[in-house]
Amino acid sequence: MNTLRIAGGQVLRPDATVEDADVLVDRDEGTILDIGADLDADETLDAEGCLVTPGLVNAHCHVAMTLLRGYADDKPLDAWLREDIWPAEAALTPEDVRVGAELGLVEMIKSGTTAFADMYFHVPEVAAAVDEAGLRARLGHGVVTLGKDDEDARADIDESLDVAREFDGAADGRIRTAAMPHSLTTVAEDYLREFVADAHAEDIPVHYHANETTDEVDPIVDERGERPLSYAKELGMLTADDFLAHGVHVDDAEIDLLADAGTGVVHCPASNMKLASGMAPVQKLLDAGVTVGLGTDGAASNNDLDMFDEMRDAAMLGKLAAADASAVAAGDVVRMATAGSADAINLPGGALEVGGAADLAVVDLDAPHLTPANDLVSHLAYAARGSDVRHTVCDGRVLMRDREVLTLDEDAVMARASEAVASLRERV
Numbered sequence: 196m197n198t199l200r201i202a203g204g205q206v207l208r209p210d211a212t213v214e215d216a217d218v219l220v221d222r223d224e225g226t227i228l229d230i231g232a233d234l235d236a237d238e239t240l241d242a243e244g245c246l247v248t249p250g251l252v253n254a255h256c257h258v259a260m261t262l263l264r265g266y267a268d269d270k271p272l273d274a275w276l277r278e279d280i281w282p283a284e285a286a287l288t289p290e291d292v293r294v295g296a297e298l299g300l301v302e303m304i305k306s307g308t309t310a311f312a313d314m315y316f317h318v319p320e321v322a323a324a325v326d327e328a329g330l331r332a333r334l335g336h337g338v339v340t341l342g343k344d345d346e347d348a349r350a351d352i353d354e355s356l357d358v359a360r361e362f363d364g365a366a367d368g369r370i371r372t373a374a375m376p377h378s379l380t381t382v383a384e385d386y387l388r389e390f391v392a393d394a395h396a397e398d399i400p401v402h403y404h405a406n407e408t409t410d411e412v413d414p415i416v417d418e419r420g421e422r423p424l425s426y427a428k429e430l431g432m433l434t435a436d437d438f439l440a441h442g443v444h445v446d447d448a449e450i451d452l453l454a455d456a457g458t459g460v461v462h463c464p465a466s467n468m469k470l471a472s473g474m475a476p477v478q479k480l481l482d483a484g485v486t487v488g489l490g491t492d493g494a495a496s497n498n499d500l501d502m503f504d505e506m507r508d509a510a511m512l513g514k515l516a517a518a519d520a521s522a523v524a525a526g527d528v529v530r531m532a533t534a535g536s537a538d539a540i541n542l543p544g545g546a547l548e549v550g551g552a553a554d555l556a557v558v559d560l561d562a563p564h565l566t567p568a569n570d571l572v573s574h575l576a577y578a579a580r581g582s583d584v585r586h587t588v589c590d591g592r593v594l595m596r597d598r599e600v601l602t603l604d605e606d607a608v609m610a611r612a613s614e615a616v617a618s619l620r621e622r623v
């Protein structure tokens with residue numbers, strides 16, 4: 196057996212307690228063998244003065260959108276997508292998506308993220324980047340039928356199902372898949388009904404954007420006389436395997452539907468603030484027992500993929516939304532960014548426990564903004580930054596050691612991404 200010891204640090208346990216301990220990893224199996232004192236191993240990763248946390252799980256992303264970071268800002272969702280993002284995305288080549296994904300994966304590794312869910316196109320390129328980078332992911336091809344003729348709409352749906360079949364279990368099982376209709380308004384009802392039924396018939400989960408803006412909710416209510424999540428339930432898109440992004444404008448009845456169904460909701464606070472989409476009722480969702488994860492959304496509406504930022508934003512916005520400073524507390528956002536997200540997207544990880552996935556981030560506490568160490572859970576939620584992560588491990592493999600990314604060439608990826616965008620800007 197080939198073992199790795201993360202030695203000399205403090206370890207964040209699933210019950211939010213922190214203990215002095217080593218973490219012993221079986222690198223062949225990618226699992227945690229032991230958490231305790233003085234454990235022997237083939238290789239050691241120094242965690243002295245550090246907090247060992249579960250790897251963060253970014254439960255909703257469009258990773259290749261790193262290429263569009265700063266391309267279009269300061270607009271609401273609909274205008275931003277139609278006027279800027281969709282025209283630019285139409286010009287993206289498979290090679291662009293590959294390098295955009297690699298850039299995002301470098302950023303994730305450097306900020307302690309070990310798993311993510313992603314909706315985009317040119318999925319084979321995203322999958323190849325994930326395989327190389329060493330992370331875990333649930334990937335899918337996003338479908339929009341709006342503005343397409345029947346042949347194109349069906350081709351888009353077929354591609355989503357084909358990709359979900361082909362890549363499930365890729366990268367030694369680190370990649371899982373989902374069918375991904377973009378939203379309840381950008382895929383027409385007949386297509387949506389058939390797409391979801393076909394996916395579920397093959398046990399493929401469904402992921403989509405829902406209840407993100409009032410501009411998206413109001414037409415559904417006006418035209419159908421029902422709330423979006425009641426429509427989603429009717430379409431069969433509200434099962435325990437499915438998960439939706441945003442859930443900003445949900446009423447009490449919709450929250451009950453989510454809790455009853457066990458459908459995960461991925462809260463994306465930075466994107467919701469930047470696009471002025473609104474404030475999700477996160478404390479209400481948690482109180483109702485809904486599985487809530489945390490996501491960055493794409494880097495064009497955030498504008499980074501740092502889950503530490505996201506935790507802080509979630510706590511701040513959650514308090515504002517509830518008009519209650521005790522709402523969405525530090526422990527809540529740390530749980531959302533780890534176990535909550537892993538549960539929502541149904542991937543291993545999210546907790547440091549014997550037998551569990553060896554997906555972890557080692558956070559260096561030796562910094563003025565993390566001193567004094569009054570409460571390390573508070574520090575993770577409110578004070579730590581992605582740049583405080585010293586080592587990142589996924590599936591037992593060290594992806595970053597002492598801030599050096601080992602699986603991708605960071606400088607080369609940045610140079611290729613800049614070149615790709617220079618060429619893209621000439622084409623758009």
Ligand SMILES: CSC[C@H]1O[C@@H](n2cnc3c(O)ncnc32)[C@H](O)[C@@H]1O
Binds near residue numbers: 338492
């Ligand atoms: C068809 S692939 C996914 C599609 O989603 C777009 N997108 C990025 N951010 C958001 C958001 O917040 N709401 C809805 N859609 C979004 C992305 O640009 C791709 O076109």
Ligand SMILES: [Zn+2]
Binds near residue numbers: 255256257440492493
């Ligand atoms: Zn999104």
